[in-house]
Amino acid sequence: MDTVKYLLSEDRMPRAWYNIQADLHQPAPPVLHPGTGQPVGPDDLAPLFPMALILQEVSTEQYIEIPEEVRSIYRQWRPSPLYRARRLEKALDTPARIYYKYEGVSPAGSHKPNTAVPQAYYNKMEGVKRLSTETGAGQWGSSLAMACAFFGLECKVFMVRVSYDQKPYRRGLIEAYGAQVTASPSSETNTGRAILAEHPDSTGSLGIAISEAVEVAATDPDTNYSLGSVLNHVLMHQTIIGLEALEQMEMAGDYPDVLVGCTGGGSNFSGLTFPFIGRKLRGEGDVRVVAVEPVACPSLTKGRYAYDFGDTGHLTPLVKMHTLGSTFVPPGIHAGGLRYHGMAPLVSHLLRQGHIEAIAVEQLDAFAAGVQFTRTEGILPAPEANHAIAAAIREALRCKEEGTSRAILFNLSGHGHFDMQAYLDYAAGKLQNYEYPAEEIAMALAGLPTVAA
Amino acid sequence: MDTVKYLLSEDRMPRAWYNIQADLHQPAPPVLHPGTGQPVGPDDLAPLFPMALILQEVSTEQYIEIPEEVRSIYRQWRPSPLYRARRLEKALDTPARIYYKYEGVSPAGSHKPNTAVPQAYYNKMEGVKRLSTETGAGQWGSSLAMACAFFGLECKVFMVRVSYDQKPYRRGLIEAYGAQVTASPSSETNTGRAILAEHPDSTGSLGIAISEAVEVAATDPDTNYSLGSVLNHVLMHQTIIGLEALEQMEMAGDYPDVLVGCTGGGSNFSGLTFPFIGRKLRGEGDVRVVAVEPVACPSLTKGRYAYDFGDTGHLTPLVKMHTLGSTFVPPGIHAGGLRYHGMAPLVSHLLRQGHIEAIAVEQLDAFAAGVQFTRTEGILPAPEANHAIAAAIREALRCKEEGTSRAILFNLSGHGHFDMQAYLDYAAGKLQNYEYPAEEIAMALAGLPTVAA
Numbered sequence: 087m088d089t090v091k092y093l094l095s096e097d098r099m100p101r102a103w104y105n106i107q108a109d110l111h112q113p114a115p116p117v118l119h120p121g122t123g124q125p126v127g128p129d130d131l132a133p134l135f136p137m138a139l140i141l142q143e144v145s146t147e148q149y150i151e152i153p154e155e156v157r158s159i160y161r162q163w164r165p166s167p168l169y170r171a172r173r174l175e176k177a178l179d180t181p182a183r184i185y186y187k188y189e190g191v192s193p194a195g196s197h198k199p200n201t202a203v204p205q206a207y208y209n210k211m212e213g214v215k216r217l218s219t220e221t222g223a224g225q226w227g228s229s230l231a232m233a234c235a236f237f238g239l240e241c242k243v244f245m246v247r248v249s250y251d252q253k254p255y256r257r258g259l260i261e262a263y264g265a266q267v268t269a270s271p272s273s274e275t276n277t278g279r280a281i282l283a284e285h286p287d288s289t290g291s292l293g294i295a296i297s298e299a300v301e302v303a304a305t306d307p308d309t310n311y312s313l314g315s316v317l318n319h320v321l322m323h324q325t326i327i328g329l330e331a332l333e334q335m336e337m338a339g340d341y342p343d344v345l346v347g348c349t350g351g352g353s354n355f356s357g358l359t360f361p362f363i364g365r366k367l368r369g370e371g372d373v374r375v376v377a378v379e380p381v382a383c384p385s386l387t388k389g390r391y392a393y394d395f396g397d398t399g400h401l402t403p404l405v406k407m408h409t410l411g412s413t414f415v416p417p418g419i420h421a422g423g424l425r426y427h428g429m430a431p432l433v434s435h436l437l438r439q440g441h442i443e444a445i446a447v448e449q450l451d452a453f454a455a456g457v458q459f460t461r462t463e464g465i466l467p468a469p470e471a472n473h474a475i476a477a478a479i480r481e482a483l484r485c486k487e488e489g490t491s492r493a494i495l496f497n498l499s500g501h502g503h504f505d506m507q508a509y510l511d512y513a514a515g516k517l518q519n520y521e522y523p524a525e526e527i528a529m530a531l532a533g534l535p536t537v538a539a
Numbered sequence: 540m541d542t543v544k545y546l547l548s549e550d551r552m553p554r555a556w557y558n559i560q561a562d563l564h565q566p567a568p569p570v571l572h573p574g575t576g577q578p579v580g581p582d583d584l585a586p587l588f589p590m591a592l593i594l595q596e597v598s599t600e601q602y603i604e605i606p607e608e609v610r611s612i613y614r615q616w617r618p619s620p621l622y623r624a625r626r627l628e629k630a631l632d633t634p635a636r637i638y639y640k641y642e643g644v645s646p647a648g649s650h651k652p653n654t655a656v657p658q659a660y661y662n663k664m665e666g667v668k669r670l671s672t673e674t675g676a677g678q679w680g681s682s683l684a685m686a687c688a689f690f691g692l693e694c695k696v697f698m699v700r701v702s703y704d705q706k707p708y709r710r711g712l713i714e715a716y717g718a719q720v721t722a723s724p725s726s727e728t729n730t731g732r733a734i735l736a737e738h739p740d741s742t743g744s745l746g747i748a749i750s751e752a753v754e755v756a757a758t759d760p761d762t763n764y765s766l767g768s769v770l771n772h773v774l775m776h777q778t779i780i781g782l783e784a785l786e787q788m789e790m791a792g793d794y795p796d797v798l799v800g801c802t803g804g805g806s807n808f809s810g811l812t813f814p815f816i817g818r819k820l821r822g823e824g825d826v827r828v829v830a831v832e833p834v835a836c837p838s839l840t841k842g843r844y845a846y847d848f849g850d851t852g853h854l855t856p857l858v859k860m861h862t863l864g865s866t867f868v869p870p871g872i873h874a875g876g877l878r879y880h881g882m883a884p885l886v887s888h889l890l891r892q893g894h895i896e897a898i899a900v901e902q903l904d905a906f907a908a909g910v911q912f913t914r915t916e917g918i919l920p921a922p923e924a925n926h927a928i929a930a931a932i933r934e935a936l937r938c939k940e941e942g943t944s945r946a947i948l949f950n951l952s953g954h955g956h957f958d959m960q961a962y963l964d965y966a967a968g969k970l971q972n973y974e975y976p977a978e979e980i981a982m983a984l985a986g987l988p989t990v991a992a
Binding site: 088089090091093095096155158159161162169173191193194195232235236254255257258259261262263264457460461462463464465466501503504506507509510513 | 541542543544546548549608611612614615622626644646647648685688689707708710711712714715716717910913914915916917918919954956957959960962963966
């Protein structure tokens with residue numbers, strides 16, 4: 087029996103995003119102004135974001151309509167397929183039913199265009215000329231660059247130096263879309279210059295690159311800032327994944343017992359799981375939800391739930407989240423999209439409230455799972471997604487041990503075509519696990535800002 | 540107006556391949572045994588191919604049923620989408636309607652799995668344990684490796700040395716599928732050893748790699764040979780592209796005035812165009828058909844229509860085709876899939892009979908077209924496909940000049956995610972055009988075998 091595809095017809099593509107804030111039993115803590123310690127208002131965010139997105143950020147409407155201009159672009163690759171991994175099931179000899187939603191079908195190769203497109207759209211509508219952003223592995227940078235090309239916006243991408251040097255091909259894709267890419271830390275911003283003065287050889291981090299992109303947006307009236315994860319509106323744009331998956335599971339005549347997604351900032355995880363968690367919160371259907379992070383950057387499993395900055399340069403507001411400390415620079419694992427010190431406040435809140443659970447996976451286990459998936463399902467996954475696959479395989483093997491069949495659904499957030507060096511290194515035995523960086527995290531956590539919370 | 544997708548439901552995926560040999564007004568010349576000069580029979584080919592494929596090779600049935608085991612795998616990514624390139628049309632400000640069929644949605648990223656899967660299937664059915672093949676750019680090698688993984692066959696890939704060294708990431712993908720990759724020329728075959736003795740630094744060629752793969756298959760009873768283009772049955776497996784496109788153009792309420800495909804061995808071109816050419820041959824609908832090749836390897840526009848070997852080591856039968864001579868080593872253009880000295884006999888025959896036309900495109904024009912396509916349609920194309928895009932854009936601009944609207948349909952045979960070095964070089968101004976290699980081709984043509992034809 088082969089892999090089975092469940093594909094929605096275009097007219098069944100969701101017309102609205104789902105906003106989990108409407109269904110939370112208790113709202114997530116507010117975002118605070120670092121100077122005053124008071125909740126930030128729309129005006130505080132206006133230099134960075136268009137008003138439409140600021141309103142989405144704080145909205146408690148259950149559904150927010152997707153503009154037709156955005157749907158029109160989504161339709162190029164959406165609805166994305168949901169597969170039952172029959173060949174993987176057979177290889178594992180498991181009674182589990184393994185499903186995956188595949189977001190690598192977007193032109194940029196991941197789920198990121200789901201939010202890049204509406205972000206570019208709303209900025210265009212409000213007369214913005216240019217967007218600045220950061221990128222680590224490059225999935226986000228290439229997606230925003232593509233969206234900007236579609237809407238005729240300029241795009242400026244601060245790319246973490248180590249990725250800029252090690253992943254010239256991802257940079258090539260961003261540039262092919264017409265965006266300008268700068269290695270971060272750079273000499274173009276105060277933040278960058280200060281860091282380079284102290285550490286001329288700095289390899290950069292997402293936290294630093296965010297600071298640079300925010301600084302550019304804050305100081306140029308024609309430029310807005312755009313973030314690929316963490317924020318509420320970003321997570322909401324991704325819920326089209328889970329809304330489609332709900333319909334596709336119905337097509338399959340099944341409902342997930344376990345949902346699995348990898349977590350860096352939280353966007354692909356939230357995209358798949360929030361619509362299902364919403365049902366759970368409303369008492370409409372139970373499901374276990376597992377967030378999977380790397381052992382080397384374990385914000386949910388080892389971080390502190392506290393107010394912290396989203397960036398290293400401390401230009402962002404303070405958000406309550408699971409954090410490893412904004413000065414923590416994660417080890418150089420190949421899943422660059424999971425190398426972030428913090429976590430989306432909504433994901434952190436759901437963990438705190440007991441609605442989801444979290445585990446950490448070693449790099450080598452993730453790649454072993456990715457290679458097994460490649461050989462059975464044919465799709466070579468992004469290193470980030472390998473973490474989800476490793477956890478899904480664990481769940482499936484537990485089913486085998488227990489002699490029970492459960493439905494496991496995970497998000498295959500993107501392909502790994504731009505991550506082949508990692509696969510070559512893995513095949514050559516050159517890839518290693520990283521120990522939990524306990525000391526570095528303790529030091530970074532010691533520097534957490536003090537706020538009344 | 541955005542890019543429009545025309546997607547067939549799964550139940551409308553074709554149940555049979557189309558065999559153009561049934562509709563030819565005059566049959567293509569037979570394949571000859573190089574020793575006797577007589578047409579080869581099934582027994583001559585039996586050491587290399589399973590009988591099912593040998594029978595397909597010579598069949599004149601109009602349709603050949605696709606086995607359910609193959610359809611079951613096709614369904615993972617088929618029917619593939621057909622798009623109307625509205626954003627590209629707008630950028631060109633052309634009245635033309637530009638359509639493209641996108642084959643990069645397969646897990647291996649090109650049209651090649653359309654034939655890799657049935658080839659692996661028929662070999663598996665006849666008890667073969669291992670397949671050997673060659674690959675240049677790597678699209679074919681990765682596709683056959685994937686198909687072999689699905690059917691539990693071993694796979695041995697001779698990869699042209701220059702690609703092996705310059706494209707480690709494509710090799711990484713082939714190896715991730717579990718295949719064994721060897722740089723060609725290698726010391727594993729008589730052909731390889733002979734060439735290395737004379738040219739220790741040989742960068743290899745498709746012609747040499749074919750010889751090595753054929754030699755391995757001919758000398759090992761458990762191993763068969765598998766070819767990714769040129770042969771009749773390979774081209775026929777690809778016709779699922781055009782059969783779907785026929786239905787999708789009907790969905791669009793349109794019919795192509797011009798069909799465009801790039802040609803190396805001829806498989807993606809034939810896949811799209813044969814079902815349309817069949818209609819033309821049967822008097823059911825006219826269409827101009829344009830084959831696009833690189834100036835650096837111009838078999839259709841500059842080659843001789845003659846009997847020649849398919850490989851450099853002269854282990855294959857003789858086929859009548861447009862050839863540049865089997866010893867011609869094409870310049871190192873980035874469209875590795877178009878670097879072949881010959882051309883599919885059926886494509887050559889159709890050109891000879893006046894049913895198709897051929898043009899040659901410069902490398903820089905191809906990449907300029909590819910980048911424009913990336914920025915408008917979001918998909919970064921393979922360098923091979925860039926040749927088709929360049930020709931389609933030319934046709935669209937001609938419409939603009941003439942103030943007429945024509946429907947142009949081209950095959951976007953694959954994405955360029957493994958060809959980013961070429962895009963980086965192009966962006967950096969390091970890519971060059973190659974002059975037509977007149978002298979080398981004249982020398983190679985002087986060595987054509989003499990046969991009574």
